[in-house]
Amino acid sequence: MKKVFFLAAKDIRVLMSDRGNIFWVLGFPLIFAFFFGAIYSDAGDGPSGMKIAVVDEDNSSFSTSYISKLEESDALTVIHLERDQALEQVRKSKIAAAVIIKKGMGDGFEAIFNRDEPKIEIAADPSRKMESGYLQGLLAKAQFEALSGNFTDKNWMQDQVSQWREEIEEANDIDTKDANLYLDLFDSYDNFFNDINDQDLKMGFDGDILNFSQTNLSRESDGPLTPFQITFPQAILWGILGCAATFAISIVKERTSGTFQRLLIGPIGKAHILAGKGAACFITCSFIMCIQYIGAKLFFKMPVGNLSFFVLAYFCTIFCFVGLMMLISTLGRTEQSAGGAGWAIIMIMAMLGGGMMPLYFMPVWLRPFSNFSPVKWGIYALEGAIWRNFSLIEMSTPCLILLAIGLASFLLGVYNLHRQED
Amino acid sequence: MIEVKNLHKKYENIIAVNDVSFKVDKGRTFGLLGPNGAGKTTTIKLLCGIIKPDSGTVSLNGRTDPTLIDVRRSLGVVPQTLAIYEELSAEKNLRFIGRMYGLDSQILNSRIAECLEIAGLSKRKKEKVAKYSGGMKRRLNMVCSLLHEPSILLLDEPTVGVDPQSRNLIFNTIEKIKKQGRTIIYTTHYMEEAERLCDTVAILDHGKILDIDNVANLIKKHGGPSHIEAEFEEIISDIEKIKKYVDNTEIQFENNIIRFKTSRPMESLAKLNQSGLRFHSIKVQTANLEDVFLNLTGRRLRD
């Protein structure tokens, strides 16, 4: 075991003696994180807070509560404008989007859930897809929160019920039997709201029914808080990929330059040699992780949902790609072919797995293929820790997949080395 | 002690090693002499277990599996392709290799100093190998294999592409190692090296050993006649008279010089002296391993 570390130490020394390597391993992923982070975020505003305008044409209590929910969000900076001003600002890219709340939004259930005539209109620059993606998530969240306030408001609910009662009574085309059924239901609602005191109603909804559905919903719609939470996992993946590819090339370089022969005739086994390489790669990646993490915290103020899950996701991802690269390094005969194959495989995995673009920008027919890319699972696990608020069970799926791929590739790599005669 | 029996190794369509057998006693130096592509490197690789033979056996100090860890500890191999890290200094290279062989740090430090001294690299031990000359790299490549003091040393063309100074240093080192009683196999395509260093030489061509013996015997068996060139003080006027004093009929005349081949040069010269002609100079070129190879294969060692 000691020898594996001596091997690893030697590899890191060799790697670090080449400036090109340092760039691919350290510089490139950091540039990637910064570059894409900056593109996706509003350059003027900095990463913490997308600037949007709200146009309140409804002026109801619901719209006010909705806007206050938006204002509470850390990810948003909200200004109030008239419709024309707001649209103008969007055109000039002064703000990321304008959210227009149309008249009638506070009218009740129908207004909110009416798909044919949406009461909320988002005007955003189409080139800033990423932001409107978040924004929709954040808007849905605010809407839900505002709505849940209404559910626990006895008067608002009673108003709703009496409104429905009127509609049923006035409707001519409903069968009387059916109409009576509805009216009976509304009667019992009325009784319910009359009897229950305010406090119990709040507890009932907050404690059980609503909280339950709220957690489920927020899973989907909570979304990342800053764009760096999306670009950061990608940057991490690039860092690992760059590091792993550099090591794969270094193995082939050893094999072609003769030093590998010296290792082979030494008193160590082939699995040790590969493990040494793997350990070197792993240690380097971990070092990069620390730098990236500190950078993300310090410069981009990126919140990480669950630090221990983050570390777990990171190590599983590194393990996977280290294994994969060990395998790739035993496939190529020459430095060029391994380097070429290594990068080609990386590019394909990255493209398929959402390493270049977030998966939800990918055409739907292509998305299933992403399951074959470990990049996807790496990003998924990292996102799970950073902003998806995964539970341990949810984390375990991508993590186990990553570990399995890593282990299988490593074993295959050792097998390849044994089979080959140099 | 090294013993090799009926080794065969075939690559796709080339038989690289064809029924090779030999034995090297402890403390002896054995030479594998043959041109490029003869199968020297393949034989070395078979010996140290990097590749497996199609058939045949290898035995190192009585152990038949060279891939066993403790067999490897007693084995030093100087590969033909440089096997050192260009990105590291000479010292770091040696330290790394020493650690691989599990030398403890005190022994390692003194061994590193010794090896750097042997290689003449003490002064530049902190420099990256990439900055070294070809000769310096070769020297380092060699001492990297001496670090763990192996009892068996396999050297695969350790002097390829080095300056005469480095070559001498390498020779001196090998002669020193020989005196320490280590068993050595030395491959080369330079006959001078085999003649100077090896107790026994195997002539290898196309994967086959053509003969194994000490240098003197090989020359006696396969070297053919010596070449004599005699220059006289006066121009030879009577060719027929001279011919009486030379056994060989294939005699060349050129003004006052004659050239002929003979298997017994001293006796031939003594006989020629009786002709009464006065010699100006005599050149006797006895047969060497180059001639041995030429006679065995019809080709020269270096084409």
Ligand SMILES: Nc1ncnc2c1ncn2[C@@H]1O[C@H](COP(=O)(O)OP(=O)(O)O)[C@@H](O)[C@H]1O
């Ligand atoms: N890995 C290999 N694959 C195919 N042919 C090989 C391989 N290694 C050596 N050979 C062939 O085997 C023969 C012997 O090679 P080698 O042992 O390297 O010769 P030498 O060291 O005497 O120059 C050559 O014809 C060479 O082309």
Ligand SMILES: [Mg+2]
């Ligand atoms: Mg060779």
